Amino acid sequence: MTSRPYHHGDLxxxxxxxxxxxxxxxxxxxxxxxxIAGRCGVSHSAPKNHFGSLRGLLTAIATEGFRRHAQAMCxxxxxxxxxxxxxxxxxxxxxxxxxxxPALFQLMFSKQHCDFADPALLQAxxxxxxxxxxxxxGLDWAKAGLPDSQTRTxxxxxxxxxxxxxxxNAGLFDRLPEHPIGYILPASTYREES
Amino acid sequence: MTSRPYHHGDLxxxxxxxxxxxxxxxxxxxxxxxxIAGRCGVSHSAPKNHFGSLRGLLTAIATEGFRRHAQAMCxxxxxxxxxxxxxxxxxxxxxxxxxxxPALFQLMFSKQHCDFADPALLQAxxxxxxxxxxxxxGLDWAKAGLPDSQTRTxxxxxxxxxxxxxxxNAGLFDRLPEHPIGYILPASTYREES
DNA sequence: AGTGGAAAGTTTACACTGTCAACATTGGGG
DNA sequence: CCCCAATGTTGACAGTGTAAACTTTCCACT
Numbered sequence: 001m002t003s004r005p006y007h008h009g010d011l012x013x014x015x016x017x018x019x020x021x022x023x024x025x026x027x028x029x030x031x032x033x034x035x036i037a038g039r040c041g042v043s044h045s046a047p048k049n050h051f052g053s054l055r056g057l058l059t060a061i062a063t064e065g066f067r068r069h070a071q072a073m074c075x076x077x078x079x080x081x082x083x084x085x086x087x088x089x090x091x092x093x094x095x096x097x098x099x100x101x102p103a104l105f106q107l108m109f110s111k112q113h114c115d116f117a118d119p120a121l122l123q124a125x126x127x128x129x130x131x132x133x134x135x136x137x138g139l140d141w142a143k144a145g146l147p148d149s150q151t152r153t154x155x156x157x158x159x160x161x162x163x164x165x166x167x168x169n170a171g172l173f174d175r176l177p178e179h180p181i182g183y184i185l186p187a188s189t190y191r192e193e194s
Numbered sequence: 195m196t197s198r199p200y201h202h203g204d205l206x207x208x209x210x211x212x213x214x215x216x217x218x219x220x221x222x223x224x225x226x227x228x229x230i231a232g233r234c235g236v237s238h239s240a241p242k243n244h245f246g247s248l249r250g251l252l253t254a255i256a257t258e259g260f261r262r263h264a265q266a267m268c269x270x271x272x273x274x275x276x277x278x279x280x281x282x283x284x285x286x287x288x289x290x291x292x293x294x295x296p297a298l299f300q301l302m303f304s305k306q307h308c309d310f311a312d313p314a315l316l317q318a319x320x321x322x323x324x325x326x327x328x329x330x331x332g333l334d335w336a337k338a339g340l341p342d343s344q345t346r347t348x349x350x351x352x353x354x355x356x357x358x359x360x361x362x363n364a365g366l367f368d369r370l371p372e373h374p375i376g377y378i379l380p381a382s383t384y385r386e387e388s
Numbered sequence: 389a390g391t392g393g394a395a396a397g398t399t400t401a402c403a404c405t406g407t408c409a410a411c412a413t414t415g416g417g418g
Numbered sequence: 419c420c421c422c423a424a425t426g427t428t429g430a431c432a433g434t435g436t437a438a439a440c441t442t443t444c445c446a447c448t
Binding site for chain 4: 008032033034044045048053054
């Protein structure tokens, strides 16, 4: 269909897809170079030509994960919504993605498995962050007299939604009554748009 | 010195200590049953008698991690401090512990490595949560008309500090100006004690 | 057209892992 | 005193990632 530059088809993309499939089906434990290669019908050593090492392959998978993550955050964003509603929708998308893809989500934020020095991964991660950062413009959690109020608001929102998603995925919220992320965002901190 | 119920001394405790040492020195990757056993001078199969499997040993290590975690949160708690100051101190202890023991912190919240059905682990984790929950009594992030305001405040605080610690440990805050956790807690949401 | 070489994939080997079964050793309670 | 359960060892096994040597394919250049 697309390009076929060599004799067996579009590996690299097939390896990525197989990796994500195994990740969803069997979790991070079941994700091995040999399993991915086997699912693509190639030898266990073939992935090295495209990704160098397992770490490189996991980094590429995480990069694709951030792209889907950003898309999930954008899906609930209607044009007519208020900034508060858009923020709640983006955070809900963040948490929903983590819940729907727990192994991928865990991989995406694991310095143990991924190489955050990789430019592609860094760019994809920054793109996800930028979505929350953009929406949070005009909202303010600042204490009087402290600088960087915009940055601090962004860090607060990112930390809040990321911790919420992580703790829920780990099962630490199981004994508590359920509350969507919107019910945890303090209403009193919203500021009307100017 | 302590008790010596069998012919080689107090393994189990030695294995736990060796595991934590390796965790700090070499990270989660370097933590293997054989490495732990080797550091204690026993064969690679000895830990099975005390912990059953690697998962059991990691669960026990995480349990000890939660005990130290709770202690780190309590260290900054002075009796004379206001509730706001005590909250900020506990959260600072939470984040500092995560920064000082990144591998242990990662292990403690990894459903992949730990068995959260283990009663000891569950109790230790709940004890850590209870510290934040107790301090947050009297503080309120509730929207009017929603139930469970106490629970929601606790979830918000826990999510915020956990996400902050996790994202900072992953290096995702490296490009942003530094802000201690207290500068991210919104001041406007504090409520005076009654 | 034909050839050289780089890209893509295979094979083989190696060190390492966790788990298991069979075996050795020890120490304490009948 | 002696047996037995707890503790620890040995050896084997399937599985992992990595690396080197090898083979196959295809593209570019003369």
